[in-house]
Amino acid sequence: MGATIVEVRCGRHNMLATTSLRSPRPVRLLNGATVASLQRHGKQMAIVTVDGRVLVVHLGMSGRMTFESAPPTDADRHAHVAWLVQPKSPSKPKVPWGNTAHWLVFRDPRRFGELASLASPTALERRWRALGPDAFLAPPDALMAALRGLRRQAKAALLDQAVLAGVGNIYADESLFRAGVHPTQSLDRLSEDRLVRLIAAIQVTLTAAVNSGGSTLRDYVDANAQAGGYQSYHLIYGRAGEACPTCGRPLEGLTAAGRTTVACSTCQRLIHKRRGKVAGSSG
DNA sequence: CTGCTCCCCTGGGAGC
DNA sequence: TGCTCCCAGGGGAGCA
CATH class of the missing domain: 3.20.190.10 (MutM-like, N-terminal)
Structure with a gap:
């Protein structure tokens, strides 16, 4: 200043x-x-x-x-x-x-x-x-309001800067894995609890990344030309085919929202049905 | 609305 | 060593 x-x-x-x-x-x-x-x-x-x-x-x-x-x-x-x-x-x-x-x-x-x-x-x-709330700084309530009920794939929503601002491809995958949400999961099928978990995961991921100076895959350096260190903490990003750090099964590589994506199909189960409706109950 | 595909541009790594 | 191909952290346009 x-x-x-x-x-x-x-x-x-x-x-x-x-x-x-x-x-x-x-x-x-x-x-x-x-x-x-x-x-x-x-x-x-x-x-x-x-x-x-x-x-x-x-x-x-x-x-x-x-x-x-x-x-x-x-x-x-x-x-x-x-x-x-x-x-x-x-x-x-x-x-x-x-x-x-x-x-x-x-x-x-x-x-x-x-x-x-x-x-x-x-x-x-x-x-x-025109941008969504800042994913790093906004209170969880604001992120909840931005994501709740969206009929969009979770990853597409996280990457859309008009929904929430600041999450890119790496941190979208890392956050979804932490929350146990599949990248192609439609957000309107998620329970409130799961959404809360996703938002917490986003903020945990971004905080950890910022504290480590970001992720340097090739280019990134800060204003003092220092590379980041978070890439060595990536749980799943860039690890398609390797063992899931949680369950040990191979991580799947896929394309979601048009971008390279990694997920564990076991730990990040897709939910197709609406929660809260029990088969056999009245209609 | 949503999700595709393509495009902008350059450089690094893999593979031959 | 040198070449080609493929891929990439973002995002906008155009189209189905």
């Missing part, structure tokens, strides 16, 4: 997507701005500046934002944008780079990431209202 962006370099212009801020590109990329706050909702981050500009950052699959002492070179083909950041001074250094100006570099080889400039915090609010 209070840091100033004193220079912006943009190597690939088309990373900056839709914008509600009609200004020259350096302005939209926050050139000259003083940072007011950093925010996050689900997988999206936002830099909000004192003069009201907003830059939304979505890392996609291979994106990374790292602090570096030198600007990227021309040979660095995937360094799309670099900001020279001057920390607030004088102040006690709370950041690894102290009070020295450092480069914040956005790299994204696959270019599935996105930068979007918005004209105001109101526009950010509007954008994020």
Whole structure:
């Protein structure tokens, strides 16, 4: 907070997507701005500046934002944008780079990431209202309200950022396994108890992952270029064919919601019938 | 609405 | 070693 962006370099212009801020590109990329706050909702981050500009950052699959002492070179083909950041001074250094100006570099080889400039915090609010509650921070009640009664496959719902925000393919599989819910299970067939269990599983999974610095399969590093460690704790993700950690039977690999999925067909039984109806009772 | 399939793009690993 | 094929953490569009 209070840091100033004193220079912006943009190597690939088309990373900056839709914008509600009609200004020259350096302005939209926050050139000259003083940072007011950093925010996050689900997988999206936002830099909000004192003069009201907003830059939304979505890392996609291979994106990374790292602090570096030198600007990227021309040979660095995937360094799309670099900001020279001057920390607030004088102040006690709370950041690894102290009070020295450092480069914040956005790299994204696959270019599935996105930068979007918005004209105001109101526009950010509007954008994020289209997303479901943040899966990591929202109270379980809010997640319950988002999931209850949906006639959708559990995995599809978890991956849909408009239902709840922040769960991707890895953590969807891990959460469903923890909760004993099959990925293709329609949510409207789940009991209240099972839904509560699923929501708890999502929050346990995300908390554990965040505490371990995330999952690095290939690309992911944090702002200090540190890889994550959670991949070694994955219960089932990437383990199709291996033994289920609970029952020992082989984990199945399948496609659900169009994505690579792993599940244990024994521990994550599909429920086809509505709960609470007993055969033979009146109709 | 829901779920498919395809597409955006590059790089790493497996297999020949 | 070098080549090809296949796959990937996201998400939007278009279609059934």
